[in-house]
Amino acid sequence: MAADATLSATVRDEFGKGASRRTRRAHLVPAVLYGHGMDPIHLALPGHATMLALRLDNALLEINVEGESKARLALAKQIQRDPIRGDLIHVDLQAVNADEKVVVEIALQIIGDSAPDTTVAVDQNSISIEAPVSDIPEEIQIDVEGLEAGAQIQAKDLKLASGVTYVGDPEDVLVSVNHANANEVPESGAAAVEATEPAAE
Incomplete structure (x- = not known):
């Protein structure tokens, strides 16, 4: 099954508002991936590619997480944007399986x-x-x-x-x-x- 977009993600090991601001200054989007009983994974997504991918509502995303050999499928469940500029601030991603209903x-x-x-x-x-x-x-x-x-x-x-x-x-x-x-x-x-x-x- 083809995803609507493929994104490469790095794992974040810094948290909090200051860390998120530094992530965004690097043209990355802070995100968290959760679901299916897994521990949440805090990620940084490429800013421009993520913005383009999320133009489509309910886009099915293929996430290539650094250090993992298999890509994960996910849907954006919550998208936070800057109220003035519209820039992406944070994205919550729900992990899904190809054969499930949502x-x-x-x-x-x-x-x-x-x-x-x-x-x-x-x-x-x-x-x-x-x-x-x-x-x-x-x-x-x-x-x-x-x-x-x-x-x-x-x-x-x-x-x-x-x-x-x-x-x-x-x-x-x-x-x-x-x-x-x-x-x-x-x-x-x-x-x-x-x-x-x-x-x-």
Whole structure:
């Protein structure tokens, strides 16, 4: 199974804020690798290569740890970034096996246009799914083409690949279609997009 990216890692033997700052000044990213009952391994990852690898959500990473003959597979479970510059500060890596399933957060992508004079309210921008490590989708599409006001799309309506399951109540409402009303403001936490009628030719 091909990983999304391969990174070489050195083992860190210094800890604390001062050590982390020195690591970052060397254009490396402090990280910790854990999981499967193993003792956590504190690592330093190449800064630029790690930044590129983590552009893909839920990227499967092949980590070549110095001194080890076999690469480890991992997923980034927590990514800390500088709030101003966006630079990587620290990465938590979860070790995984090629044949296991994992629970990950996946973005929802709305496609299509609902019926004229309606708005599409997105109740959740992402969902949790359980999927094989080798088959984690980049996103899950929800098609609202032609849906009329009052229509809802629930978790049970999702078209998921074989082996992929929704983590949660299948009755969860993910998207709802409402009558457009220019005087109303969408509720907090819900994104709304108005579907307009096509221009006359």
